[in-house]
Amino acid sequence: MSEYLFVYRGGNRAALSPEQMQQVMQKWMAWMQGLAEKGHLKDRGHPLDAAGKLVTGRSKNVTDGPYAEKDLVGGYSLIEARDLAQAAELSKGCPILERDGSVEVRPIMQM
Amino acid sequence: MSPAPRDPVLRESGGSDPARRDSLDYLFRHESGRMIAALTRVFGVHNLALAEDVVQDALCRALEVWKLRGMPENPSAWLMTTAKNRAVDVLRRERRARAFAPELERLLESEWTFTPTVEEAFGPHAIRDDELRMMFSCVDPRLPEESQVALILHILCGFSVSEIANAFLSSTAAIEKRITRGKKVLSSSKRLFELSKSADFQARLSAIQRALYLLFNEGYHGSCTQDLVRVELCREAMRLAALLADHSLAAIPSTRALLALMCLHMARLPTRVDESGLLSLLTDQDRSQWDSELIAQGQKLLELSATGEHLSEYHVEAAIAWCHVTAPSARDTDWAQIVSLYDTLMAIRPSPVIALNRAIAIAQHEGPERGLAALRAIPDRERLGAYPFYPIALGEFELQCGRHAAAREHFAAALPIARNPVEQRFIEQRIVACSSQAAPGNYH
Numbered sequence: 001m002s003e004y005l006f007v008y009r010g011g012n013r014a015a016l017s018p019e020q021m022q023q024v025m026q027k028w029m030a031w032m033q034g035l036a037e038k039g040h041l042k043d044r045g046h047p048l049d050a051a052g053k054l055v056t057g058r059s060k061n062v063t064d065g066p067y068a069e070k071d072l073v074g075g076y077s078l079i080e081a082r083d084l085a086q087a088a089e090l091s092k093g094c095p096i097l098e099r100d101g102s103v104e105v106r107p108i109m110q111m
Numbered sequence: 112m113s114p115a116p117r118d119p120v121l122r123e124s125g126g127s128d129p130a131r132r133d134s135l136d137y138l139f140r141h142e143s144g145r146m147i148a149a150l151t152r153v154f155g156v157h158n159l160a161l162a163e164d165v166v167q168d169a170l171c172r173a174l175e176v177w178k179l180r181g182m183p184e185n186p187s188a189w190l191m192t193t194a195k196n197r198a199v200d201v202l203r204r205e206r207r208a209r210a211f212a213p214e215l216e217r218l219l220e221s222e223w224t225f226t227p228t229v230e231e232a233f234g235p236h237a238i239r240d241d242e243l244r245m246m247f248s249c250v251d252p253r254l255p256e257e258s259q260v261a262l263i264l265h266i267l268c269g270f271s272v273s274e275i276a277n278a279f280l281s282s283t284a285a286i287e288k289r290i291t292r293g294k295k296v297l298s299s300s301k302r303l304f305e306l307s308k309s310a311d312f313q314a315r316l317s318a319i320q321r322a323l324y325l326l327f328n329e330g331y332h333g334s335c336t337q338d339l340v341r342v343e344l345c346r347e348a349m350r351l352a353a354l355l356a357d358h359s360l361a362a363i364p365s366t367r368a369l370l371a372l373m374c375l376h377m378a379r380l381p382t383r384v385d386e387s388g389l390l391s392l393l394t395d396q397d398r399s400q401w402d403s404e405l406i407a408q409g410q411k412l413l414e415l416s417a418t419g420e421h422l423s424e425y426h427v428e429a430a431i432a433w434c435h436v437t438a439p440s441a442r443d444t445d446w447a448q449i450v451s452l453y454d455t456l457m458a459i460r461p462s463p464v465i466a467l468n469r470a471i472a473i474a475q476h477e478g479p480e481r482g483l484a485a486l487r488a489i490p491d492r493e494r495l496g497a498y499p500f501y502p503i504a505l506g507e508f509e510l511q512c513g514r515h516a517a518a519r520e521h522f523a524a525a526l527p528i529a530r531n532p533v534e535q536r537f538i539e540q541r542i543v544a545c546s547s548q549a550a551p552g553n554y555h
Contacts, residue, residue, distance in 0.1 A: 019271075019274065020271075
């Protein structure tokens with residue numbers, strides 16, 4: 001069993017009605033619950049606020065976000081899976097994909 | 112793989128507990144109405160757009176956080192606190208530049224009174240009143256009825272423009288126009304409507320009753336094909352009517368009668384369409400499926416409403432609905448009583464649709480020939496031109512009289528004005544019936 005980081009990016013959230021927002025949320029909850037029940041959810045992770053700072057280079061230049069919405073990391077979770085292929089398969093159920101978002105699946109390197 | 116421990120956050124979110132689940136249905140929709148009402152009170156109605164932004168922001172935050180972390184213990188309180196904190200930011204940042212609610216202006220200026228004022232405005236009691244006050248604000252006499260209904264749905268029930276357009280089979284552009292104009296009128300008064308005994312209060316209370324009645328009817332009899340949408344409209348109308356009936360000033364007999372009417376109709380909702388999706392006639396509905404709890408609730412409200420000297424149309428309609436739900440069968444229904452109630456209703460609020468229903472009751476009571484005569488005597492029946500149930504009723508009575516060819520003609524005339532596939536299939540089925548045996552019908 002190996003660990004993988006799911007990085008959630010983008011996901012169009014423009015102009016949703018309250019009811020639609022609730023439906024999106026419920027899809028996420030059902031997906032997370034499914035992962036948890038099958039023992040794949042190591043850590044639910046955290047959502048990230050859109051506000052942020054970017055510090056770059058030797059000059060330690062600090063700039064504000066925002067980043068383009070499609071590149072914006074909205075959150076992450078820690079997943080347990082047999083291998084990278086299975087982890088990628090698991091990510092296909094993520095509701096962010098229905099809203100033009102992406103899930104980056106990265107193996108965690110162990111000692 | 113070891114079995115994962117059951118996730119505590121998810122378990123708390125209600126999962127399989129039906130009572131808990133129920134309260135979470137439409138949570139965002141209902142909370143958005145409550146938040147808008149509370150924020151508008153603090154910001155002033157002229158800052159409605161700002162209040163809407165704050166609500167949108169709070170709901171987005173909830174979506175982002177809850178989707179990963181699960182629902183908090185008390186999601187309503189979480190949302191309201193989020194909205195309050197945002198409101199505090201906005202007030203502090205902009206109180207020099209922007210005028211907020213005039214009655215709170217001085218209280219928000221001083222640091223001594225700022226926090227208690229905001230806390231008070233977001234307390235549960237204040238919010239309930241704010242929701243009602245917003246309802247009263249939405250039925251501004253300068254707005255036509257259909258705009259009032261659209262505004263209530265949009266602001267208090269969190270329906271988006273396209274959701275309203277879908278529910279009312281209207282174009283998005285038309286609804287957008289109604290709402291924009293409605294908001295403009297709303298924003299022209301700075302504060303929410305004051306709940307106090309005044310002539311204006313009484314007039315607006317009747318307007319709200321009317322708006323909720325129309326909203327409920329749209330759900331119950333409306334033309335939208337999606338059952339789910341229609342049930343939602345009925346439920347929203349009931350929720351707001353219950354809010355009215357819970358307020359000491361608004362809980363007048365006609366308010367209770369209106370809520371009684373809604374309960375008694377809702378009790379029959381599950382049987383209006385049969386398992387194969389066909390419109391089911393009152394005569395054919397499985398009465399054991401009617402919701403006895405709602406019937407009891409409706410009956411109690413109807414009893415409570417029987418005070419005072421004003422007999423409203425809601426009293427009469429609730430009494431008719433009560434006759435239907437308490438009758439053991441269509442045959443054993445007190446049709447004489449129903450006809451006389453329709454006579455009363457025609458005197459209070461005459462309309463061709465009510466006259467049509469009266470004619471149907473007459474046919475049940477005195478036979479199809481009398482029903483036909485009553486149908487043909489409806490004074491402004493040309494207003495029923497786009498209403499398929501007028502030719503359907505004509506066809507039904509002709510069929511009962513054994514005149515199959517005439518019946519078929521009427522049903523055929525109803526077909527092109529059917530408003531959705533359910534009605535269409537129903538009419539097709541009646542046309543088939545013209546070739547076989549006669550079947551009695553009733554369209555309540």
